[in-house]
Amino acid sequence: MKDEQVSRRGIPEATVARLPVYLRALGALAERDTTTVSSEELAVAAGVNSAKLRKDLSHLGSYGVRGVGYDVDYLVYQISRELGLTQDWPVAIVGIGNLGHALAGYAGFATRGFEVVALFDTDPRVVGETVAGLPVLPLDDLEEVSARRPISIGVVATPAGPAQQVCDRLVAAGVRSVLNFAPCVLNVPDDVDVRKVDLSTELQILAFHEQRKALASGAALDAASLATRTLAAGGDA
Amino acid sequence: MKDEQVSRRGIPEATVARLPVYLRALGALAERDTTTVSSEELAVAAGVNSAKLRKDLSHLGSYGVRGVGYDVDYLVYQISRELGLTQDWPVAIVGIGNLGHALAGYAGFATRGFEVVALFDTDPRVVGETVAGLPVLPLDDLEEVSARRPISIGVVATPAGPAQQVCDRLVAAGVRSVLNFAPCVLNVPDDVDVRKVDLSTELQILAFHEQRKALASGAALDAASLATRTLAAGGDA
DNA sequence: TAGATTGTTAATCGATTAACAATC
DNA sequence: TAGATTGTTAATCGATTAACAATC
Incomplete structure (x- = not known):
């Protein structure tokens, strides 16, 4: 019983990150x-x-049947429950530029588990527009809106410049989970989670490997041409 | 000399992923x-x-000065070189919907190191449009375009349905690095790298932690109310 | 029972971090 | 020289994986 409790609480971070993929x-x-x-x-x-996979699922409990496998619907339910997707988390997006537009319209939010409840921007040219069925509100309404209906997850889709300030306001308004698309590090209190989605980081990691492949095939070519030259010279110089 | 070569080659993946942040x-x-x-x-x-940080940088070489620190410009150069950003990598984006639009216009590409050279879509309503200064080409032009100018990095910004097919065509056209925004797993040969950017995975990970916080404060409340009741009962029941 | 597949063990691997000798 | 800070060591921690006993 105690063991079960302990294992229930301590799901490794690497496992949590894979549960959405299994789902x-x-x-x-x-x-x-x-x-x-x-x-x-x-x-x-x-x-x-x-x-x-089996090790990951074992952290949730014993939901498989030996000799048979896992019941698909039951496993969907158990993983959803573990991830907290059996309730709807209210999401607010700050920064309705190109990216914010795309995010607001993203079908992934419509997936069971999340509901976009408010869009904010500071640009008077954007405020008042309707995006994906919601009005874009001035950022100054944040506190009032979140007082009326608490926001669980704040999405920062602003440029890097104002991102920290926006994040501070979200945290002050009670948001404890932030998804950051701005290309900068956000500083938050210990009880707030930040996850970062960063296009240019991903590109740079790909560039690193791309370069290594180019160097590797270049080296292979060098070795090949060396071998050719060595053969042509008829020796083992 | 041999040691240096070995350490030069084997930069840990976790270190590579942090170099862009340092940069x-x-x-x-x-x-x-x-x-x-x-x-x-x-x-x-x-x-x-x-x-x-010091351990990470030590994998690149000894670029610091004891008692002093690191020269900012020199370190920028060394990390850029290691990541392969001293050359420009040609990028193609497939799928010019909301997200593709946002990506094509994203200033992060303009950052030294990458150049968007082509945009592709299959939707006749999108093909022919100009986005961020580039014409949207029919996907069927992919092979011709990449034959004329090789594409290093392919960005898949399509829905999940056609993503694998698109990826297969990119790979057949010689692309060996793929950035996948489609919500699905892409299967590729061993010599191709895929990195995945997945909004709903990130949200679900946040939801997991959000739920744990809610449970934790709920448990704290329970403990508090239990303590109150216990005190009210005047005992250690 | 025989065949299949889970859940768990234990070995291995890689990443993190404190501490400190080297050295500017 | 005295103070500061790097680069490296070694201990620790967490994640991965093959192998297999448990069991449907």
């Missing part, structure tokens, strides 16, 4: 009317190794 | 005309611990 793969299986899935099949669909 | 922090310092920075200062700006 998506299970959703696709459910749509194809698959009722049961083995760890091996689900692992392939999610792009992970099956031992890792 | 950004250094850029901000350079703008404020800071010429020298200590590992402690830079670590704070980047939001990491200074031992980790």
Whole structure:
């Protein structure tokens, strides 16, 4: 009993980050009317190794049946519950530029679990517009709006300049989870979670590997041409 | 000499993922005309611990001066070189919907290191439009365009449905680095890198922690009310 | 029972971090 | 030289994975 409690609480961060991937793969299986899935099949669909998948799921409890596999619907429910998706989290987006527009219209929010409840901007040319069925409000309304209906997740889609200030206001208004699209580090109190989505970081990581591949094939070419030259010289110089 | 080569090649993946963050922090310092920075200062700006920062930088070489710190410009150059940003990588974006529009216009691409060279879509209503100064081409032009000018990085900004097919075509056209915004797993050969940017995964991870906080404060409230009741009962029941 | 597949163990690997000798 | 800060060591921690006993 104590053990169970302990394991229930301490789900490794790496496991939490993979649960959404499993959930998506299970959703696709459910749509194809698959009722049961083995760890091996689900692992392939999610792009992970099956031992890792079983270890991850074991942190949630024993929801599989030996010799049979996992019931798709039941596992969807258990993962959803663990991730907190059996309730709707109210989301506010600050910064309705190109990206904010795209985010407001993103179907991913419509997925069970989230509801966009408010859009904010400071630009008078944007305030008052209707985006994805919601009016864009002046940022100065943030405190009033959040007092009336608490915001669980704040999305920062502003430029880097005002991002920290916007974040501070969100936190002051009671937001304890922030999704940051601005290209900068946000400083927040310990009880606030920030996750960062950063296009240019991702591109730079790809560039690093791209360069390594170019160097590797360049080195291979060098080795090949060296071998050719060595052969042409007819020796083992 | 051999040791140096070995350490040069094997930069840990976790370190590579942080180099862009250091680069950004250094850029901000350079703008404020800071010429020298200590590992402690830079670590704070980047939001990491200074031992980790020094360890990360040590994988690139010995670019600091004991007792003094790091020269900002020199470190910017060394990290840029390591990440492969001293050349421009040609980028193509496939899928010019809301998100594709935002990506094409994103200033992050303009950052030294990347150049958007082509935009593709299949929707006849979008093809022919000019977005961020580039014409949107029919996806069927992909092979011809990439034959004329190789594409290093392909950005998949389509819905999940066609994403795998689009990815297969990119790979067949010689693309070996893919940035995937579609909410699905992409299967690629071993020599192709895929990185994934996934809004709903990030939201779900935030929801998990948000729920844990709610449960924790709920539990705290329960404990408090239990304590109150226990006190009211005047005992240690 | 025989076959299949889970849940868990234990070994391995990689990342983090405090501490400090080296050295500017 | 005295003070400051790097680069590295070594201990610790967490994540991954193969293997297999448990069990449907």
